[in-house]
Amino acid sequence: MTGKKVHIIDTTLRDGEQAAGVVFSLEEKMQIAALLDKAGVPELEIGMPAISQEEKENIKTLVHAGFSFNCLAWCRAVCSDVDEAAATGAQGVHISFPVSSIHLNALGKNELWVMKKLSEVLTYASGRFSYVTVGAQDASRAGFPFLSDFIGQAVLCGASRIRIADTVGIMNPFSVSKLFTKLKKECPHVPFEFHGHNDLGMATANTFTALCSGAEAASVTVNGLGERSGNAVLEELVMALSLSGNIQPDIHTEYLSELSALVQQASGRVLSDMKPITGKFAISHESGIHTQCMLTDRTTYQIIDAASVGRKEEPFVFGKHSGRTAINRFFSSRGYQLTDKESLTMLCEVKQEAIKLKRSLSESELLNLYKKR
Structure with a gap:
């Protein structure tokens, strides 16, 4: 895997803040963003403009703060969300679509609705953004034929990248490898991103595997902060790629401990002393x-x-x-x-x-x- 390039997207300010009970102030968001910028993270998903006017203003502040990374706003599959995102000045937009029968049934929708909305919203977003990424929400539980059709249609409609989301953390490294091997065989020129959740404790391992199996990008959070048991962990993934995968992400790792401490403080989520990389005992020895x-x-x-x-x-x-x-x-x-x-x-x-x-x-x-x- 030597020489492979991977693209890291940090979503601490979006999916991380969706962790139950976590709220970042604008000052905290700016501090986290500034450190991620110093660390060289190239892309940040910085929030959902449709949440509130205050959220939209916060995103606008982050967008115009002069950071080097690309700012991505997260949207539902509705044109009004795209309008809210465009009003912030964000460089790109991510639009999420449910693709599993479980999610579609819960929403009272079907696959025909998805394909119709996909064409409608992506066409609309492409007129407002040069960089549109598409999320296949709950892709890990979707039928492969429909997932493949969804990806093909998204690319035809101008999607810059496709996010394969393991929304409930059901995957394992074997199933991740199998899925991405199959996806890259069917869609060899499509840039794929993996977004893993940690419900079974495998988000970081699954993300590592996805990047070694054909995915070009991964979305992660500092400390793995996120809904339920969280997301793939930025600092653990970066070090695992470097030390175990022989892949060198363009990340300045000397900022990882400072980032971890800052997000721990801002989120109020106390880390285990045994947490890899940044935990108190990660480099302690007694024996x-x-x-x-x-x-x-x-x-x-x-x-x-x-x-x-x-x-x-x-x-x-x-x-x-x-x-x-x-x-x-x-x-x-x-x-x-x-x-x-x-x-x-x-x-x-x-x-x-x-x-x-x-x-x-x-x-x-x-x-x-x-x-x-």
Whole structure:
């Protein structure tokens, strides 16, 4: 996959904010957008103008703020939404259409209605935007013959890109690979985007797979923020592409930790300490076997270079699983040279204290243990 180009679309300000109970102020949106711009994300889906006049004004402010990324407004399949989007000055518009029988039945619509609306709304939008993308909502549960017809008609009507949405997160990497292999065989020249939800915990893996199976673009959110269990995670996808897929997205990854912290604060959604890439413990180590090797070569047990994601390397954690090598190195760095007997005694005391407290010890607690002896 070396040399493959992937296009990242961030939808934190649209689909991310659709997470239950999340509301971003305009100031927060501007801060998030500014950091995404610094990170080099080329396209942002910045909101739904039809929500309210305030939302439309916020989108207009973002559009005219001088950022380098392309701004995309999200619309339902109605011409009035396209008008609202055009009024913001957004460079592009995304129009979403239901394509599964489940969604169509719930809306009281059918496939004929979709095809008629597709021609009507895309023709209308093409007169107002040079860049129109089309979303196949709930594509993962749509019948393939209709999905294929939908894609063909969308392209004929001027769609610049087709979003294949796994709206309820039902897919897995195998089904994603199968679908995109089939899509690219039938529609080899159509630019596809994958939009994954995380209901079964596979959104980021599915997005990675889609990009390795023919999709040219992916829409993601910072921290995976989004409805229900969220979306594919920007920072995890970018690092996975780089380190596991040998694909280098044009993203300045040194901003990822700052972005993650900002969105965590603005959304009020607290991240797990074990979250990959930006979680507190993502680059922390306690095990004696691990730390002994890592003193020689940190990559022995850590593939994430802290600086590459805007972090500092974490000092080793001292607790129940620590080893003498790490203990000796810590005290040596503080000017204390322990004898073999002292280091063994300290190691035993550290383990006992960690078991008693049911946690690791801070560096100050470790020093206090030594000084109390």
